[in-house]
Amino acid sequence: MEEIKVTLNSTPKPKPADESCLGFGKSFTDHMFLMDYTVGKGWHDPRIVPYGPLTLDPSCSVFHYGQEVFEGMKAYKGANGSVRLFRPDENFKRLNNSNERMCIPPIDEEFCVHAVKELVRLEQDWIPSSEGTSLYIRPFIIGCEPVLGVHPANNYLFIIILSPSGSYYANGLEPVKIYVEPKYVRTVRGGTGYAKTGGNYAASLKAQQEAKGFAQVLWLDGVEQRYVEEVGSMNVFFVIGDEIVTPALQGSVLPGITRKSCIEILKDWGYRVSERKITIDEVEEAAKNGSLKEMFGTGTAAVVSPVGDLQYKDQMIHISDGIGPITQRLYDEITGIQLGKLPDRFNWVQTVE
């Protein structure tokens, strides 16, 4: 592996004093990782440098045509003080799937995990330790060829930044209200829905802005607007009778690593899990006849988030007042594995030595 050159920050910042005020993605650590791609040369010059602004030509492709991909993962301070990553290999496998869709050259997944570990090791004093907190890791790639023509860039920059993040749940696990979006769509089959790319989020902002008073928007499919896809930055699950349903990955849904982990755990526990199409009408009907027991979202930020109500057109679909037993058990299991409080039965955790 190419050696990562390290330039230390000579003016490190003070660490946040009050971990209860961290919020999400508001402050960054002292260093960042950079690596360049040039056609003919491939990925080169991996380096850790002081965190700070980049100098980019205003004609860079990312500014005009959005050629960009990103990932989101966390480092945790474990029960015994160890620094822990949850399935980081899955993040970089997905990054390469996103790269393929966005015409960005593939990157060495193993080297990326190594780079994350090197950066996190250097910044480990930034990992907060109170309940629910973590060090959020944001790897991303931008096209930066300084040409306005519409084509895949010849130059790219791979960057990793780190941000100490507060607990997603200020008051503990709480059921949220979700707005089922009847007008706008996030993506369509054949589009970029399965890629983690900034444009999907740019396209989603308006719906979220209009859904005032709701935690997030639930997207329906882009063709018939009947089939449930996912929530803002989370995949969704429904407990209907003795079946646990999550929308199948058909190109428009982001393949969440938390989603995948939940499916594996639920199957291990003996539940019947179906990855299939599910219409919003089926959800409404199941709520009416009492067979819809639980609904929850899954994602790196929240881990598992119980859904209490869905607003669909002029109907309020009430699901539950509290946290369902399966939702709670999954939350406890995944956070337990992440923090090293429960055995890592599936070998998902990698420690930063």
Ligand SMILES: *Cc1c(COP(=O)(O)O)cnc(C)c1O
């Ligand atoms: C990242 C993301 C998710 C969740 O994926 P995880 O790997 O579980 O964090 C779900 N939906 C969208 C749109 C996302 O960008």
